[in-house]
Amino acid sequence: MKTERTVQFQSLLSPLALLIGAILAPVTFANDNALEVIEVQGHAHNTHLALGSSESILSEAGVDFSAAGGVSNLPILNGMMGERIKVLVDGADVTAACANHMNPPLSYISSNQISSYSVVAGISPVSAGGDNIAGVINVNSISPLYSENSELGFHSGYVSARYRSVDNGRSVGVGARMASDTLSVNYQGAFTDADSYEDGNGDVVLDTLYRSQNHSLTAAMRDDKQQLVVKLTHQKIPYQGFANQYMDMVDNTSYGVVAQYKRDLENSDFEGQLNWHSVKHEMGFFTPEKMGMMPMETDAEDISYTLKWRLNLSNTSTLLLGQEYFDYRLDDWWPAVEGSMMMGPNDYVNINNGKRQRIAAFAEYENQLNTQWWLSAGVRVESVHTDVDDVQGYNNGMSGMDVSMPIGPNNTTAATEFNALDKDRDDTLVDVSLLLSYQMTDNDELQFGLARKNRAPSLYERYSWGVNSMSTRMIGWYGDGNGYIGNPDLEAETAHTFSATYTKSAKDERWNVSTHVWYTEVSDYIDADVVRSLLGSEPAAQRNVLQFTNVDATLYGLKIDALYNFYESRALGKWQLKAGVINTRGTRDDTNQPLYQIKPLQTKLGLHQKLGKFDNSLTWQWVDTKTRVDDNRLENQTDSYQLVNLSSKVTVDALTLSIEATNLFDQYYQLPLGGVSVAQFKQDNANGFEQLAGQGRSINIAMSYAF
Template identity: 35%
Template structure:
């Protein structure tokens, strides 16, 4: 099957060349004066780091993996692609939604520079990780399953935390001028990216500018599938960071703006035709006699527009269907870390997050049912969350430590009255009248608990076991989406399944109870020659927000309403590494592996939970010889047979992909090259949803799953100065 390819105007390659040429215009001599301010060490004088900051269920993306991920994709979520318990889904190539242990999107606390960012879109086309380009990410951490209450509430599946680098400063009496630049080309889709950063600083003040540019046309599927329509993208990102460092105190302010003029979504009825984010983010970290104080604050405005790009087709006579969102968010977080002697640590914290959202669909002149009035979907809605926590960490013996945390979150939501396009569509008129006749205000009082024990049984085995009670309140669309016609309801939903969704003001908060144990076998010496980590887990969720079928528009498209059910998820994550050789002549060779399995079940409808990744794993061989680093990896995914029949979720066959990449460093330059899907295997993404245009106008199409990307030759040149 082939898909139309539309030639977009090519953007200025001179900008890319200029960024790559930056190092040639600067003197490398300044680099010797750099001082990188270390993060404040809040651990006590223990053998190991703080439990909350080093959970065995967590994984930190290393620099080598990050470099290879940046080569393949401009999406920050790709940084986690080979981490235990992680998967992702979405039709947009800049905006995949994260999944941890089978829990997706809002059920994962996604934090960017300390900010919890809610998607400002009924299709979740602009999730938190889409607002930071991978080149700006300094640290990327994923914690699947048990998470500490200090890492945030209002989530069930875990926490993803990405941070930009702290400002850099010069030695006393010196001036620092340093920077980096990178250009990348990807053959599949003709995509290219450019990113650069410059810093000017003395020993007290630091000023940094970051910029990035990403563009691609539609990609081609593997095995001759052809062009996959609505997979193009274009994005610009700029930010300025100002830092002040004085003794044990650090103040950081970041001002940024991102524009995404277009991004196709093959598994949605709509595409993103503009997304602009403007934000201010501040952080203060101070070390005092009594402990450490960290305070953050942020403000962001997002203006978002959706319509149909040319290759969607189907509504050219009416110029598509414009949909607009205006979101404003603001918040703060304060965390104090107080050592109570050498063996105890107390953390206290408070946070507040405000989300204000207006979602309206302008009328179209001469478009029949899409006028003459504005369709008000979310009319000045807001979601405010106030949270407090206390966390106690204790080191009872050199081998036994515990973590106990309590958290409370108060979530307050409301919205105004709504209105349809006109009075001719009986389904929407009745739905609007019913919605307006009810009180919209809702408050959820949620409590979280985390109790965890770490036991170093031997020098080569550490066991970490615990229990967590986590809660999540519904989002604005789950509660307040109201339209029930096919046209209106199919515009709602971030699942890529082509169905229509309607909200439910009576939804309760989800409450997940998770029990997990992690076995960490490792080399008892400092060589770290081998390691194996195994984590089985079980989660039972009360009031899990799933769906029930209200009616069927066609044989392929249903009207679904969000409802509370009980559900369970269980699985096992496994990761390991083994040093095969380590010699001065042949360098170091290391085998790495990840294996994940999860199963989710709705206990009321007795279906599989939607978008659960089948058994999957990655086996890789890394080699490092002097300035050369190479990797060969195989990704294995079993056939997806357990599906959600209520959503008509398609089954997908199993597949295996071969990927190659390597990098070479010399002086200030790094050349990275790779081949994704070397054998050009055809495959379908198990969590990718369906090609919505394949449904056909009458809804009698085949619900074809999203094809994966075919072979791509990628190359990147990076420089520092």
């Protein structure tokens, strides 16, 4: 087991960290042209104030997050979490390689590295990605910039820093670009360190500390018709606390390569991409805030390619043809603990030589039918193959000891039964999407869509075989303190979704209102049924062991956004009001029980002022009481709360400074999507599994200098 001191000094700087410099990267701004798409693109400006997790950026685009580690929170779209959302980083499909999903795709990129992003909730075009039912999030850091000179020379750079008082968080971001008229070389790096944060009562929320660094080196070359880009990435997380899990991350080391090729042809264009990503991941304990002694290790590798060929059929129509292949390999084992009767003498093999291979082909047609109607229709067919080799428990010769349940299921029998199975599984996924946009008038637009989307089970959902209390507690990314057992007979999820959006704007563009509704029926939704209870010393300490199972489910929601530019003058600047409300519901069809981690009604109101070089804002957020909870997972109810945030930013030439106060009135609240505090329970179980508390007041100061 690694000590805290050892972890803090382990590999703080990698060789790539010696490349320090600067980059002038794009500023982000919203573009809502496509149905349920929030797309951010860039132009040359200094915008690297955002550092650390991409959560702050994506939250503004309507993405909720399930609490996890400081840089590893899991996104939620339309009430669906985790791998139901396809998350692409620079177009690469990276799989969470951990039984607790501690290293999801968004954890591999820092927000200062993001030059553009898009969020497609619900109905996404088939070309955006398959193997998902909730939508697609695509974050991009590849944005080659060239100079007008034929010689390679320094182009631009930046250095950024940020401090947060609530967790003593320190973040630094740097970048540098060399460029000519045909070559571009760009480095970006980020380092973040934070202690455990405090809640609104001033109490430390245990085991929320972390340290992370990300590095990328991108080289691009072009001529008049083609461009080749190669990006190298490296991440090092020496430790990251997970308050709502039984284990913590004590190492995550990854390397990746992305190669993109684009070529313009006479009446079409071609795009190809090759991706490789490798990670070594270790779970354990590193802080007195959550003690323990148990190692868990994971090695994983993603290899994939994507080929796209866009044909211009006419001045108004195109046909996009694509073919993709994804190969994911996973080994997950828990080394024996010397001298432990329960965790030894053998290594516990959870996933042995796990394989998840996908091959897909798609066709997508777009046509601007006339001045009012736009159409996009696509079909995607995908084959998914999964398999694993034989496994073993800590002791192959006798029943494994179980501290919480001395008499009950044992892993020796479970491993024998699992190894006797034919574990080879194949799923065929057929996605269909139809998107229509009708420009009723210059100021009225109606958009609607229909889609059938599919997702095949993950390796952990299908093949997590352990049945005793300890091993099941190690499986699950829900932060609920329960234990989970896999199910080799799971079917793929199939979602049928309808959505509609109506947007009305003023003729003088002083205001606009957008209303969006969506409805999804999911066949074979992967939920979980209770197998048995894990009784604690008190009723409040009770947890359950659950097994993944297929059920039918229904999800639906309403979202309203409004903007009003109500005042403008030379003396007081431009004033704007933004408001939004969103409500989501999800239930199991067989029991009418609410689905897990559905956020209650929430509203947001913001007052924004732009005066010369200053941007100021005052926002108010209200979240309703959460009473619709998943009883199978013993989900906690939460009280309503409201948060007020205040921020100001000024840009003077190449220097941007900002100061903000989040949770200005230091309100105590519990996160509706936060899960339970396992760390607090392990220190004091008198109150059972309490909901994870949110952050108290924080004064955040940031600066970014471009040169």
